[in-house]
Amino acid sequence: MGITPLTKDPSSIELTFPTMLGQEEFRQLGYYLIDRVARHLYQVRLRSPYRPVSEKTRQALELLPLPDNGVTAEEIVAFFEERIQPYPTFGTGHPRGFGWIAGGPDPMAVLGSLLAAALNPNCIGGDQSATYLDLAVLRWLKELVDFPTMGSAGLLLSGGTQATLVCLMAARHAAAVAAGWNPRTEGLQRYPTPLVLYASEQTHHCVAGAVEVLGLGQHLLRSIASTDDFQLDLAALHAAVRRDREDDLQPFCVVANAGTTNTGAIDPLAAIADFCEREGLWFHVDGSYGAFGRLDPRIASRYCGMERADSLTLDPHKWLSVPMSAAAPWCGTGSSSWRPSPFPRPTICAKRSGRSALPTIACNSPGDSTPSSCGWRSCLPVALAWWHLSACTTPWRGIWLN
Numbered sequence: 001m002g003i004t005p006l007t008k009d010p011s012s013i014e015l016t017f018p019t020m021l022g023q024e025e026f027r028q029l030g031y032y033l034i035d036r037v038a039r040h041l042y043q044v045r046l047r048s049p050y051r052p053v054s055e056k057t058r059q060a061l062e063l064l065p066l067p068d069n070g071v072t073a074e075e076i077v078a079f080f081e082e083r084i085q086p087y088p089t090f091g092t093g094h095p096r097g098f099g100w101i102a103g104g105p106d107p108m109a110v111l112g113s114l115l116a117a118a119l120n121p122n123c124i125g126g127d128q129s130a131t132y133l134d135l136a137v138l139r140w141l142k143e144l145v146d147f148p149t150m151g152s153a154g155l156l157l158s159g160g161t162q163a164t165l166v167c168l169m170a171a172r173h174a175a176a177v178a179a180g181w182n183p184r185t186e187g188l189q190r191y192p193t194p195l196v197l198y199a200s201e202q203t204h205h206c207v208a209g210a211v212e213v214l215g216l217g218q219h220l221l222r223s224i225a226s227t228d229d230f231q232l233d234l235a236a237l238h239a240a241v242r243r244d245r246e247d248d249l250q251p252f253c254v255v256a257n258a259g260t261t262n263t264g265a266i267d268p269l270a271a272i273a274d275f276c277e278r279e280g281l282w283f284h285v286d287g288s289y290g291a292f293g294r295l296d297p298r299i300a301s302r303y304c305g306m307e308r309a310d311s312l313t314l315d316p317h318k319w320l321s322v323p324m325s326a327a328a329p330w331c332g333t334g335s336s337s338w339r340p341s342p343f344p345r346p347t348i349c350a351k352r353s354g355r356s357a358l359p360t361i362a363c364n365s366p367g368d369s370t371p372s373s374c375g376w377r378s379c380l381p382v383a384l385a386w387w388h389l390s391a392c393t394t395p396w397r398g399i400w401l402n
């Protein structure tokens with residue numbers, strides 16, 4: 001069946017779903033807002049790195065009523081300019097805000113966010129460009145930090161916290177399966193041996209959160225002492241694992257840091273990898289904050305061993321200058337029996353024909369394995385920013401040296 005040619009001038013066609021914004025008004029508003037965004041991004045030095053929210057604005061936002069009647073786009077923009085824009089987060093993007101964890105967004109990435117919102121794909125399946133670009137970006141991320149691209153999988157999620165949850169879920173699954181238990185079907189309600197997880201006291205609190213969500217129990221997360229350099233103390237780790245084995249508990253995972261939140265300390269990754277291998281423990285590396293430091297040749301050697309991780313979290317929205325909540329891939333090697341499909345979904349069928357409603361695709365869709373199915377929101381900003389940076393005369397790896 002051929003495609004019917006358009007009989008109308010495309011620019012005169014309006015949306016078929018209800019919207020208060022006509023096409024021309026949308027364009028005008030968009031041009032205006034792009035000007036504001038440009039000023040925000042390029043004139044950041046003219047602002048103070050941080051401005052606390054005024055009492056009047058705090059109240060206006062907290063008490064903002066759900067509107068009974070819609071207001072005009074101009075009124076919304078005026079509200080944004082008066083109450084929201086003047087109080088951005090702590091110095092993000094400002095030269096004097098560098099100590100804050102999130103970097104300023106690269107302008108190409110900001111445009112990527114706009115495009116992603118407009119195309120609004122759902123990566124739950126189907127033969128769509130979003131899925132393939134998603135997979136390419138995941139591969140880039142692994143290549144950047146020299147993580148094995150073969151036999152590993154990845155997901156784009158909303159941030160390091162969510163990525164940590166998925167990684168530790170994989171760890172829990174691998175440990176239980178090795179002990180003859182299937183947590184996917186049986187849960188952990190009657191799991192015979194308590195599972196124990198180890199992390200240095202410098203570890204980000206998202207690990208404790210994941211332990212809670214996964215039903216492992218906070219008191220079975222061992223907080224291991226750190227050295228004077230804020231690195232995980234290996235002797236303390238060895239002793240804790242030994243003690244737990246003597247108490248008939250089941251040590252299953254060590255979380256190491258490739259850059260702690262407070263000081264940027266990198267744990268002795270190679271030694272921890274050796275230990276995990278000897279002890280049969282899952283080796284997880286939290287690289288959410290600092291893993292991209294590996295791109296700096298001056299400190300790359302400190303990351304030796306990271307490539308041996310069973311799972312690794314990375315956060316491009318921290319040092320790679322893409323918008324917040326832009327991406328947090330998860331990567332796991334194929335060394336365990338766990339495959340990245342924690343959320344199996346039934347095939348979506350067209351009711352009447354009984355055939356699959358979605359065209360099949362030749363590769364694994366990230367949407368098959370992600371709890372959010374909207375990783376692409378992250379992937380387009382990352383892709384655009386990196387294409388652009390690598391097209392610049394200074395190779396973008398050089399940003400670390402400038």
Ligand SMILES: Cc1ncc(COP(=O)(O)O)c(C=O)c1O
Pocket residue numbers: 101158159160161162204206259260261286287288289290315328
């Ligand atoms: C080391 C580390 N891990 C995990 C996280 C959590 O990442 P997110 O805020 O993207 O959820 C952070 C955040 O700062 C972090 O510094």
